[in-house]
Amino acid sequence: MISRRTLLRGAGAGALMVAVPIPALAVEGLVPNVFVRLDDAGRITATVPKPDSGQGVRTVVALMVAEELAVEVGDVTLEQAPGDSAKYGSQSVSNSTSVRQLSTPIRTAAATARCLLVTAAAQRWRVPVSECTAKDGAVRHPRRGRLPYRALVRAAAALDPATVPVTLIPQDQWRLLGKTRAGRVDARTISTGRVKYGIDSRPAGGLVAVVARPPWIGAVPDTIDDSATRAIPGVVDVITLAAPADGQGGVAVLARSTYQALKARDTLKITWRGGTPAADSRAWLADLHAALPAQSPITGLQRTFEMPLLAHAPMEPMNATAHVRPDGATIWVPTQDPGRIQTLVAQQLGLPATAVRVEAAASGGAFGRRIETDQVQEAVACSRRVGVPVQVLWTRADDMRHDSYRPMSVHRLTAEIGQDGLPVRRAHEVVTWPLTVLPIFSNPALIKASGDHFPYAVPGEVTVTVRPAPLRTGFWRSVYSGQFAYAEENFLSEIGRRAGLDQVALRRTLLPATSRLRNVLDTVADRAGWSRPPAPGTARGVACLEEYGSAIAVIAVADPAARRVLRVHAAVDVGVALHPSGVRAQVEGCVSDALSTVLGAQITVRDGHVAESSFGDFTWARIDQSPDVDVTIVPSDAPLGGLGELAYPPAAAAISAALAGDTPVTGMPIGTDVG
Amino acid sequence: MARYLLRVNGERHEVDVEADTPLLWVLRDELGLTGVKYGCGVGLCGACTSHVDGQAARPCVRTAADSARARITTIEGLSRDGDHPVQRAWRELDVAQCGYCQPGQMMAAAALLARDPDPDDEAISEALRDNVCRCGTYPRIRAAVRRAARIMREER
Known part of the structure; x- marks a missing residue:
């Protein structure tokens, strides 16, 4: 039952607006979140509070609203919510929570609208509500016929929702949710090139800014000679940018067109000072090794793993557009958190949050990078100075060389092995860096909580030593789980191989009989034909993970001699798969990340700067390396789980184990020096 | 600056840009064809792939001057109604x-x-x-x- 004040009547006379506060995120004072709106013509509009960076939240919102309102997905118009923490609470896309956080409030909002419409029809017909049903955008009664929603909107909006019981459509009656046929709602605009990403959002008359960034880590401009730059046609201004809290400074060149700005940047004469011009990631790796405790807590089989720096490298490079006016600002940005940007820009400009409009543009990928705000602060500083809209565009090299990287780490794993070859006690000693973009992530306990999801019945301890980060670090898909689980699963594979144990049987033995993990492991073993020996010349790897309220098991099949992954099978238990095609897509995406990082994509630092600058040297996987991916969604009665990051750690572990064959895996990428 | 006549998606456009301006930025900035995506600017990622005289080509590594006599098709012009x-x-x-x-x-x-x-x-x-x-x-x-x-x- 919802209270009367959660129901808003819209500006349009008679429009029906239904809002339910997001339970976990409700803002003090209850300003209702408006998710679903029907206008007098019966048109349905749903507000998507969180941005879509490819994870599919817009599609799931449309499916939920269409399901509960008994219409087709095409009948629902989506509006992307602007940044507004006061209205929507957290709008952060992080920790694989989008669908989990939104499913109850969005479904309830749409179901409330349906129940009000049905009640209004029943009252008009003077029949019991129980005899009426909603279908295809109308309320129906066996004898009275049908009333389209548009004829009921005014009456429904006049009802007191506190008197109307709200019921969700039961799962066994779903037409849309959980069905494989539903595709992405933005498929047509994507396939015709009409999606407006952040990079496409510069208003007419706006300027483009390209920033000369520090040539080595931590450098700041000492002297700047911009006389040649300012003389170039099209150049409007040159602005020195102070380093924002979670970024680096630089010198911005503002020009009328992108190419003018790009070319003009190269004419700046800047000398730099400070920073670490001799920094080298090989030395950083040595420092992490040196920080391992002198002695492990136990003795036994031991293996040390090295994990590299990784860049996010979304296809759409970092960018943000700002129009700062004396009394307010408008921001267009592909972001994972428009609400946070509204707050930060308001602080930066000394304005009330309500004076800052943040348009959450579509993102060309994010992977954790767009939780940050450095590019927005740059755009705001530029526009504040010139008073017209300014788009700050990072080149690909800017994006790759000035990222917030996944931290390097060293993992020393030790196992006492029992007589049957199974591990009986374990120790996992981790040395890594904090996430500099969020200072609480320097706490070893928090890093351990992020990374340690060891699911097997082997007692032991995990210790985390945190060394100061020598460069900017941040959230990368799966966060620390990507390093921890990779080391743990590869070590378990080595233990199994040494004892001649079957890798699936070994894991089954160490998992509780009725667990979700054992269920997905059995399923994937079946799908992969595990009981049959691998084809000649092929090898297989297995790994599991339970995190984000979901469980997954992965089996990879590779041709080690050709360094080629042939197939990846995954079985997932996500509780309820609201959008199966989207579930599969997230697993496929994680497999691609896993393949890329295991085969060779890593960031290295030489002479103070990141050596890689584009997709030529940050060697992301291509279609010719991509295996077939077979995803099985396991029926489950568990609550709705998260998925966006779940598959990366076990996919990386399974792929590396398969590619390594009989050679122990000692880090990532395999067969390449780390750092 | 120089004027170039471009044939894009079946229409003629006159643009006034520096001769070395990559076709990518002409299409995006001058003609508003933002379906042509910037990904790397150096021909390594393929995000801007379009057709030049029917062949797949990278507008980020050809100039406006190179493209003056060519027949250019972007995603916006691949089909009339999006149904290629x-x-x-x-x-x-x-x-x-x-x-x-x-x-x-x-x-x-x-x-x-x-x-x-x-x-x-x-x-x-x-x-x-x-x-x-x-x-x-x-x-x-x-x-x-x-x-x-x-x-x-x-x-x-």
Whole structure:
């Protein structure tokens, strides 16, 4: 039952607006979140509070609203919510929570609208509500016929929702949710090139800014000679940018067109000072090794793993557009958190949050990078100075060389092995860096909580030593789980191989009989034909993970001699798969990340700067390396789980184990020096 | 600055840009064809892939001056109503995640199918291996190219 004040009547006379506060995120004072709106013509509009960076939240919102309102997905118009923490609470896309956080409030909002419409029809017909049903955008009664929603909107909006019981459509009656046929709602605009990403959002008359960034880590401009730059046609201004809290400074060149700005940047004469011009990631790796405790807590089989720096490298490079006016600002940005940007820009400009409009543009990928705000602060500083809209565009090299990287780490794993070859006690000693973009992530306990999801019945301890980060670090898909689980699963594979144990049987033995993990492991073993020996010349790897309220098991099949992954099978238990095609897509995406990082994509630092600058040297996987991916969604009665990051750690572990064959895996990428 | 007459998506456009301006920025900044995506600017990622005289090409590494006499097609001009077999196959198989690289992927696929109506996996890999998808939609891209080929054969 919802209270009367959660129901808003819209500006349009008679429009029906239904809002339910997001339970976990409700803002003090209850300003209702408006998710679903029907206008007098019966048109349905749903507000998507969180941005879509490819994870599919817009599609799931449309499916939920269409399901509960008994219409087709095409009948629902989506509006992307602007940044507004006061209205929507957290709008952060992080920790694989989008669908989990939104499913109850969005479904309830749409179901409330349906129940009000049905009640209004029943009252008009003077029949019991129980005899009426909603279908295809109308309320129906066996004898009275049908009333389209548009004829009921005014009456429904006049009802007191506190008197109307709200019921969700039961799962066994779903037409849309959980069905494989539903595709992405933005498929047509994507396939015709009409999606407006952040990079496409510069208003007419706006300027483009390209920033000369520090040539080595931590450098700041000492002297700047911009006389040649300012003389170039099209150049409007040159602005020195102070380093924002979670970024680096630089010198911005503002020009009328992108190419003018790009070319003009190269004419700046800047000398730099400070920073670490001799920094080298090989030395950083040595420092992490040196920080391992002198002695492990136990003795036994031991293996040390090295994990590299990784860049996010979304296809759409970092960018943000700002129009700062004396009394307010408008921001267009592909972001994972428009609400946070509204707050930060308001602080930066000394304005009330309500004076800052943040348009959450579509993102060309994010992977954790767009939780940050450095590019927005740059755009705001530029526009504040010139008073017209300014788009700050990072080149690909800017994006790759000035990222917030996944931290390097060293993992020393030790196992006492029992007589049957199974591990009986374990120790996992981790040395890594904090996430500099969020200072609480320097706490070893928090890093351990992020990374340690060891699911097997082997007692032991995990210790985390945190060394100061020598460069900017941040959230990368799966966060620390990507390093921890990779080391743990590869070590378990080595233990199994040494004892001649079957890798699936070994894991089954160490998992509780009725667990979700054992269920997905059995399923994937079946799908992969595990009981049959691998084809000649092929090898297989297995790994599991339970995190984000979901469980997954992965089996990879590779041709080690050709360094080629042939197939990846995954079985997932996500509780309820609201959008199966989207579930599969997230697993496929994680497999691609896993393949890329295991085969060779890593960031290295030489002479103070990141050596890689584009997709030529940050060697992301291509279609010719991509295996077939077979995803099985396991029926489950568990609550709705998260998925966006779940598959990366076990996919990386399974792929590396398969590619390594009989050679122990000692880090990532395999067969390449780390750092 | 110099004036160039460009033939893009069946229309003639006169643009006034520096001779060395990459076609990418002419299409995006001057003509508003933002379906042509910037991904790397150096011909390494394929996000801007378009057709020049019917062949897949990278507007980020050709200049406006180079393109003056060419027939240029971008994703916006691939079909009148968005229903080129490649576009239909992409939607049917729900290929896209973030979608940013997909205009380039589709243009590369359409160019492939125009010269090879029945490409095998190797031909698909060869034609699309320089188009990076950071979301990892490769298995669906491969299936969608095959599907588009079938649509084209059935409708011939």
